[in-house]
Amino acid sequence: MKIIELLSVPLLKEMKLIAGDSGKDREITTINMMDAPDIIPFLNQNEFLVTTAYHVKDHPDRLMELINAMANRGCAALGIKTKRFLQEVPKEALILANELSLPIIELPLDLSLGEIVNHTLRAILDHRAAEFSSALEVHKQFTRIIMQGKGINALLEKLSQMIQHPVHLADRHLMSIVEPYTELEISSLKNDLEKAMKNLALSSNPNLCFSMIKSKETHTLFPVNMSEKKIGFLIVDGAIPPKNHLAVLTIEQGINVLSFALMKDHALKQQQRSIRNDFFLHYLDGAFSAHDEIINRAKEFSLPNHAEYLCVVGKVDNDENDYHTYRQRQQKAENLFEFIEELIHRTIPNVHFFTKSETCILLFEMPNHQHDHVLRSLQERIITTFEQTISFGVSNLCHSFIQVLTAYQEAVEALSHGELSRKTSFIQHFRTKDVMELLRLVPEKEINHFYDYIFKGFSGIKPEEKESLLQTLSVYLETHCQISETAKRLFVHRNTVVYRIDKCEELLGKSLKDPEATLQLRIAFRIQKLLDSSFSL
Template sequence: MKVYELLTIPHLEGMQIIAGESGKENEVESVNMMDAPDIIQFLKQNEFLITTAYHLKDHPHLLSELVKAMSEQGCAGLGIKTKRFLDKIPDEVISLANELSLPIIELPLDLSLGQIVNLTFYTILDKRAAELKLVLETHKQFTNIIMQGKGVQSLLQDLSQMIKRPVQLIDQHFKPISQPIMNMDFSSSFDGISIPAASSFPITFSFLSTKQNCTLFPVNISEKKNGFLMIIGEIEKNDQLTLLTIEQAANVISFALMKENALKQHDRSIRNDFFLHFLNGTFASQEEIIGRAEEFSLHHNQMYICAVGKIDGNLLHPTYTQRHEKEDDVFDFIEGELSAYTQKIHFFKKGDSCILLFEVQDHDLSPIVYVETCLIQLQEKVSKYLGNTISFGVSTLCQNFLHTKDGYTEAADALSQGKLSKKTEYIQTYHTKDIMELLRQIPLEDLKNFYSFTLNGFSATKIEEEQSLLETLSVFLETHCQISETAKRLFVHRNTVVYRIEKCEEILGKSLKDSETTLKLRLALRIKSLLEN
């Protein structure tokens, strides 16, 4: 309740401000009655003090000391029965009250101090009850929005309409969680701003660039992460109704975000466990892997590039728990950033490293360049917001999901190679080592076409015969066309090898003495092995 509202209380007609009118907006939270000279030491902030001034009638100068002490304590105002024991308020007291903006109110003579106290208290309590009722209704309204599945964004829109101010939900790095407010550059606006952990909320400050006021209210995102409900514009400390409304919204948003985060953590854990089991080779068949991967939108026929990241150096924390928490902070930050990229990036954790699977489209001209660009941006943000550096190893192109297992090995190997060079904040791309890895860089459809064209004639033979002929052909080519060595490795008679090679030449319509033919056949047989894996 404001001081000026005291004048509107029924049955208190006749009250009027005779000094310090500029303080009529002061908040009144309690009422006290003065009946002793030592009342000064018992004064409280936002307290309205009433008195007959009996003990001041012979010492009116003490009234100045009282007014000064009340101002220093942040009292709301002073009510005096001026025509009881004091004929008039001294001029110097009037001037002092005006200077200090401490309202002095003339009280009606026909009411006792007790009646004035009771009527004022009842009015304050009625107003508080009305505020609490409105707060409960507001809390119920916000809760219903979440329970009906409309989401936090809908709640923020309702809150903005209620308080008639723009509202934004941001994380601990001052990055928007909800749909961003238009025409606001969060990165530059909050650049250099830090909030101490022991700060009391709400916090109000101004942006240097726009001179616009902003008020922050704390919001819990998870057990260890906090964010802020940002209100554009200053909110007066005395505007209790607006403050209570925002606090109720912040409470409901906290519960909604914590629930949402718990569900996300559960989904992440299941997805991460699947990928780790896949890397460890614990699944019984390729069909099971492909089927399970589809559940997590990891499509088998999709091409991928794998990146493995690790925080540089030794994390200087005294305990394993603190080191682990720091890794979690960095990896959670990276995972949160991935949603901003146009192409899908899958995120996993493995020990003290993170794994990123970049989906690659057929029309991408330079997928490696795109991946490196994304990783450089992540490195810059990790350094800016968390003060850490992180390095990545990058695999070659994986033609399908099953090949991402080899891609992980390549990326991890590239990461290790970079660390051997004592580098930090680097991106190391894996260098192909053999023909099989070179073949993996070729689109799968092109490999199938080359294989079918080169060994097309064998498809007309019986399956058993085809297998024996191709097996003989493979060993024959690997032994540099030596019949005796081929027979020895296959445990068959020499004449059997001769017959099968002649049969192969008949099917192919070409001589195996031609170097171009043997090169194509050896590549086709390598592709066959690749396609079967």
């Protein structure tokens, strides 16, 4: 309780404040009697010291020393029984007490020090009991709100009414975590407040009060346990000094109930997330053989089969200068993925989030051309929040959930392709391989064997004739077997083309009207270009 409240206690109404009036709001938590001159080493913070002044009556300097020591140690007040050993408090002592804002109280003659101590202790206990009773009632009201299913928003509204200050609930990144989701003004101060918030979480009386330079508005932060490892913050618009016990107790009870509700919601979400993620990973691993089973299970998790999907696979970029352990890097990636999931849930509709090993998977349902902008925004937020970069591989559009497996493989391949180029913070789109890229995947021995087999009929003719025949055959196939167009491109007569084509059919032993034969020849000519480029290298 405060000094001013103690002076209003009926049994102590004869006590009179004679100095240090500006300190009348000091807190009293205990009371002590001065029965020896060496009391100074035993002084405690928020302590009300009462004395008959017997030990200082002939030594005013000791009284001055005592007043200085009490002010330095944060004592509540000094009570002196005058008109007994000390007729009146020295003027210089009163001046010093006023300067130090240390209240000096003149104690009544008709009460012994023992009675004053008893009455004061009883008043402190009664005051504390009243506070606890009020806190218990507040806790019941908050608990009732949650038990009745009214939700966290209703609890915050009730808390705001009780303390007469607007309140917000934010995560550890100072982002609102209740609807409507908004970016709080103070989120811009995250980097500046980060160290203070870490100390705040370890404090025995945790709250942080600060003012915005631009708006000149004051905010007070209180940590809220959201799970075993996650801490959020209750943000009060306005200053809540620790001396305002009623407001602090009310906020503490609100935080207790909020923590319970948030931890319960977190546990349920974690369970649902785990079940959903397990289904998706089993699907990617081919655990379901029947299409109907996949479609029905996906429908349970709001993943309709008849919808278009775009699959994106993200991975935290490796940092060569990162000397953290594997477990530390893994934890950092988990925190980052959790941040992405929360951000997507709050701001981006129709995006499903999953994790697999060291990657995260974003499944855009009914995507539009804005997905690149969304991914770029995520990269910027991650750099700002974690000072870390992340890269994404993007699949082609698929037209049903059954095709998502192929889309996932495309996204992984796109991500790997970007990593091979040693880029960071990239968005790599999957590109379908052309024939030349596919041919490069075939062993060189098999390529040479196929080429020699197709053109084996040309091995017994002169090199000059072979070159002219193959050139004519290549142009002929490129012009879709058009004689006139082939002659035009080669600058030869039409009959020359007819002759050369007939000669080619003779050497090949195949008709160029056979689609299979023309396909093999087209591939062989592609192989020729591949071999020529390899030889030149």
